[in-house]
Amino acid sequence: MKINKFGEVILDESDIIRGLYTGKFDDLSTIMVDDIDLVNKFNGACKLNADNFPKLKLYEEYAGTIETFDSENQKQWFMPPEYKNLEIDAYLLDLCITDDELQRVAEELELFYQYDMIDVLKYLKYLIDTMRSNDIVWGVGRGSSVASYCLYLLGVHKINSLKYNLDIHEFLK
Numbered sequence: 001m002k003i004n005k006f007g008e009v010i011l012d013e014s015d016i017i018r019g020l021y022t023g024k025f026d027d028l029s030t031i032m033v034d035d036i037d038l039v040n041k042f043n044g045a046c047k048l049n050a051d052n053f054p055k056l057k058l059y060e061e062y063a064g065t066i067e068t069f070d071s072e073n074q075k076q077w078f079m080p081p082e083y084k085n086l087e088i089d090a091y092l093l094d095l096c097i098t099d100d101e102l103q104r105v106a107e108e109l110e111l112f113y114q115y116d117m118i119d120v121l122k123y124l125k126y127l128i129d130t131m132r133s134n135d136i137v138w139g140v141g142r143g144s145s146v147a148s149y150c151l152y153l154l155g156v157h158k159i160n161s162l163k164y165n166l167d168i169h170e171f172l173k
Contacts, residue, residue: 006069010034010059032059074119083126088118095153104162108150111172121150128155147171
């Protein structure tokens, strides 16, 4: 198995066999392989024996930058329209009580826009709402994400970065 600079996993023959044998692959059409002979051999066998079986696809190197790769993939996230269209700025600002909170959220939102990560906030709102509605427990907080007061307001973590004077730049570098 290899992982490219975009975080995509490229499997070899033994990875595929192991995954099929253990039942870990739900959709083979999402699996990328960089060996054209393996792809042709596998897909040919499927055509002969089980034409409805998902086919492997040949890995093709992405030509863009990591930033465009991330941006394009963020647009493909499953998120109901009410979250895609959510005015996350207004939502977060409405949660603020003090001037310090308003100032911090405004500063963070500016950075989230600068790094083109507003959709991340919308998705996290959807994810947290989904976990809450399904009684799924998640962690208290870890790593640099606890430096974000916006993530605290969304419920991603339980660490009040204002209270502990954590610098947002630790998260959004």
